[in-house]
Amino acid sequence: MPVAVALSRVREKLEADAHFRELVKGGATFFVLRILGMAVAYAFTPAVTRTLGAFAWGIFYF
Numbered sequence: 001m002p003v004a005v006a007l008s009r010v011r012e013k014l015e016a017d018a019h020f021r022e023l024v025k026g027g028a029t030f031f032v033l034r035i036l037g038m039a040v041a042y043a044f045t046p047a048v049t050r051t052l053g054a055f056a057w058g059i060f061y062f
Contacts, residue, residue, distance in 0.1 A: 014021050049057045 014024060045057070048060065052060070
């Protein structure tokens, strides 16, 4: 049960400390946006490569 105890401590701290809550919210937002950005970049690469070709992608990436 150490995980449950740790989660309850974090929950208590989130409820008690507004600054910590803001920090966690900002960190979670950053993490989600970072993952979405990586997914868009991953989808963008094949789209540009298929449209313009590998040579143009190399110039664009450089």
